[in-house]
Amino acid sequence: MRVLDNILSDRGSRYAVAGGPCADEAAAREMVKALKVDKKFAKATHHTWGLICAEGAIKADDGEAGAGMVILRMLERAGLRDHVVIVTRWYGGKHLGGDRFRHVQEAVRLYLAVL
Numbered sequence: 001m002r003v004l005d006n007i008l009s010d011r012g013s014r015y016a017v018a019g020g021p022c023a024d025e026a027a028a029r030e031m032v033k034a035l036k037v038d039k040k041f042a043k044a045t046h047h048t049w050g051l052i053c054a055e056g057a058i059k060a061d062d063g064e065a066g067a068g069m070v071i072l073r074m075l076e077r078a079g080l081r082d083h084v085v086i087v088t089r090w091y092g093g094k095h096l097g098g099d100r101f102r103h104v105q106e107a108v109r110l111y112l113a114v115l
Contacts, residue, residue, distance in 0.1 A: 001031060005040075007110055008103050012092020016041070017107040022051055022084035025058045031084055032060075045091035048104065050075055051084040064089065067104045074108045085111055 001020040008015040018035055022028050028051045036042045046064040050057070050071030057076075059068025071085055087107045089100070096103070 001034065002111075002114070003035070004107075004110060004114065007107055010092075010096060010099060010103060011094040013094070013096060013100075013103075014090045014092065015103055015107050016044075016088040017085065017111040018088065019083060019085040019111055021082060022053065023082055024053055024055055025051070028058065028060075028084040032086060035086060035088070041088060043090070044088045046089040047086055048089075049084055049086040052076065052081045054082075064100065064104075066101065070101050070104045071108055074105065074112070078112050080112070080115075 001018055003018040005016045028049060032047050046062045048062050048064045048067040050059045050068050052075050057072050059072050061068045085108055087104050
């Protein structure tokens with residue numbers, strides 16, 4: 001699994017992005033679980049992810065409503081299948097409103113750039 005840590009920060013919130021080859025929803029959930037083994041990631045507020053595989057388009061918002069769909073759209077545009085992308089956010093105490101979606105997009109963009 002590739003992890004890009006401390007890639008963005010805004011009003012106290014910090015972001016990281018991770019991902020790797022993944023065949024199905026169960027494997028994606030295992031990758032999130034593996035990411036949380038690191039105490040820093042275990043303390044994160046949200047782990048949103050998206051995956052396009054044989055099962056179809058699968059996402060998890062983890063309390064960040066709509067963020068999983070943002071990830072899925074970017075994966076579709078990139079034509080990336082069988083690869084999960086996980087965006088992690090540590091909430092900084094201030095609501096970001098719509099900016100949080102821009103941050104999710106930027107995190108995925110940075111991840112796709114290093115593939």
